[in-house]
Amino acid sequence: MSAALYEHLPHLLSRLRETYPDIHPKLIEVSTNEQIAALTRNEIDIGFVHPPLGTDERLDVHGYPAEDLIAVLPDDRHTHGVTLTDIARHGLIMFPAAQGPALHARIMDTFTKAGLEVRIVQEAARALTMLSLVAAGFGAALLPRSTQRLVFQGVRYAAIADVSLPAWPLAVIAKRRPRPAIVDSVWKLLEARSDVS
Template identity: 40%
Template sequence: METRNLKYFLAIADAGSVTRAADTLGVAQPALSQALTRMERDLGVKLFTRTRRGAALTPAGQAIVEDVRLSVARIDAASHRAREIGAQRGGRLTVGFASAALFDVLPRAIAALREAVPDVQLALREMSNAEQAVALERGEIDLGLLHTPVTVGGRMREKLIVRERLIAVLPTSFQVAQDGRVTLRELAERGLVWFPQDQLPVIRAGILSAFRQAGCEADIVQDANRSLTVLACVAAGCGVSLLPQSVRTLQFAGVRLCEVSDGDALPSFELSAIWPHRSRPALADRFAALIVPRGPD
């Protein structure tokens, strides 16, 4: 079905009249009527009831009008994006990102993109890992900055940006040893504030396994779905936590950060870029190429 006919359908639905729709579109009324007839013939249903007062949507027309409106909007957006990128003038890029990307990776990546593509229209959406995976599969974001390993359906590209060690996040009232370090057993005694099970299940399992290897069990006493929320909960005395080394770039009242003396078994905290694999380079490919990977901390 031609996009033009879909737009004709929407114009008639919005105007409530073939005549008024033809005037708005600047096309001849007979041509518009013929296009509508072809569309109804293709679908095998009547979309409008036509009277002297105009044209009213039938139940079948009402059932599809919003879907058609969304489809046309997406087609128009895709066409505009293709023209802009083809002309190297910029384009629109929607990036999802986990909270940890805010500390260092995202600011550097945005600066590099704006220098390389000055007219880029950048939309940023802070999202959990699980939310980004779904958004990538649905095409709602062009690229995700999220923690790996993670499962994303469809053909995707992946680029590891940084692999960090975990450090302890403690309330300022927490008494640490003279060397400024804390043990896993000391952390286990206070309980952990961490991300929900559906967000980072592999890392969560690795953390709990490290505690068991140290001869103690740790309980997740408070779920928090963003890094800043984790910090707030620790500051409030809900428990302690483990976050990537890059959290040191923040100054958050009520918390202190320190190394874990027996934390060798703790999993690394990876941040990667994931984006759809396309037959031709897209703006997401260019953005990913501009992100400079960082060595392990």
Template identity: 40%
Template sequence: MSDLFDTRTMRYLLAVADLGSMTAAAAHLGVAQPALSQALRRVEDALGARLFERSRRGAVLNSTGLAVIDDVRASMALAENAERNAKAIAAGKTGRLHIGFVTHAVYDALPAALKLLHARFPGIQVVLSEMGNADLMQALAEGRIDLAMLHTPVALQGRVRQKLVRRDPLVAVLPAGYALPGDGLATLADLERLGLVWFPEAQLPTLRAGIAGAFSRAGLAMRVVQEANRSLTVLSCVAAGLGASLLPQSAEVLQHRGVRFAPLSDGERLPHFELSVLWQASGRATIASQLADLL
């Protein structure tokens, strides 16, 4: 439709066409009749054609008006639908939220977030993508996801906000048949002996450096015998006897066959395993920022 047909003008046209009277249309719309008549006259003058046949009995669409009224009605419906959608999105009642997450988030942070979304924003369409830490940071920077659940610390890029939602101690993950003393505690020496199944350095560089420092201070070496980029892959490698690992205590809920979890008697120097949510900063509240506030 031409720029002449803004939403106000379309409402005027439809009201006169449906009610067959300028007087009735003005009363229905709550506007003065002269203002209504002038607005429609401006459109007709700009088009170079009359849309209504006017008489004492009212105003009836002529052949030109009949030819365009269906288009006007369709355009008005689209405009009203767009307005409803915009208001619903602004109110957080509808829209789309793309969440990227690491495996660790599956244990409890992601279910908690989905429960909150369903309760607070029932009209939101949620898209879920599991990725590694580095991939999540890139996806957030490029705007491919709205919210990232990942391991921190990380180097923040651009206008990104961060909130820590979980901080777990690290525990040993050992092959199920590995013998431990009566207290059931593992040591860093056990992990050095077996070798570590661990995430690639590029994925969690700060955490890996912190673990290496803890081994060094204990007079031991962090010996990585197998790299794996997902927690479930780490567990599978440990179950296969390829080595041991260190995972957050919350990973025990996985109850993976062939592995056993054990606290460390000398793990006080190990860094904690952090999970945070990150989202792009904005001048207004977004679904991502509102969800982060709730977590």
């Protein structure tokens, strides 16, 4: 998941290299649903996903601290926070509902409860695509706070001043035991890391 790339994954991969230098992970960036399907088919061993998970698959799930959402707007040289009204005025660049139905619904519900009608002007599955669309002036986006580590010309990151939006959840998943010993070792490392994030 894009959300894992900016904060958790660099630390985890560094720790993995230190602890298990003979393991060479292969990373594939796909949606939560695609990861669950790949686990079922034994095509991947571990995934980073956005809960809640709509699956009957027997999985171990270990949550990471959820991240606050921030607004990403076309760069207008301002440095102040923004309101939901400001975001609604721009129109929203949003991830597809199928990619995270619960979070998508909660975000849209926040606008409704504030008495705002917000139009989704564009859907994008990846954060970098969303940033590109914002920079081109298509609308505003809501992304995890760690996204602001990316210096992206043409956008500005802003705290949302008037309301608390739902946090962006992140978890690591793997098939339940029994599983290969090396996968179990990596799983334990991931669990330990999430406790200190």
